[in-house]
Amino acid sequence: MAEALERADDTVDRLLESGRRPGDVLVLTVGEPHPWQQHELSFGEGRYWAQLTEGDDVFYADAALTRPARRDVVVLVVNGTPAHRAEPAFQQALGRAGALLVVCGEADLVGAPGTPESRPALA
Template identity: 50%
Template sequence: MEVADETVDKLLDEGRAPAEILLLTTGAQHPWAEHELSFGEDAYWRQLAAGEDVFCAHTSSLSRTSQRAVVLLAVNGGTDPEAAAALPAALEKATEKLIVCGDPERLRALL
């Protein structure tokens, strides 16, 4: 998760607009998503619809997310089949760039 957060910061420093970035997780929710979900699912998903900021979601709710220029996939848990299925699904959400963060050995095995 730390590498994914650092990558988001780098993208923002390079001039990417926050609304261009979608961060997906395969294991635990991103802390931002956990915090926002504590206010209720409706408020959480309204933020995605507003499209004004980086949005974080779990891959299990990928069908509810929209395409974004840059998608970061944090392979931070989940089963190997779930993580493997998340790769092509995340690629479909990225219109310009997909960045995958996680244990390199696990990622090689999944590919």
């Protein structure tokens, strides 16, 4: 679902343009990994995970991330995944978001009320 990835990229751009620091943003994908995640992993697992710890840049990861990660803003990309995987990803993303969770893709797959493009985190 390339459209979900494009919407997520646009969302990240708007967040940064509005004054959010790159280190405040976590992008999680439910389907295929984000191309930027794939690029960063090409430098090795150690360097990739160091970026999460350093917290200086937007971090891209799979929604099933098991490492502790919490950012002010989480962008959840629901890109071509079965509904049974989207719901737990939504719940985990909500718990990782300090102030804002943005869902890009099929919002109805994650059981979110209505079809919001963004909603405040309840964490």
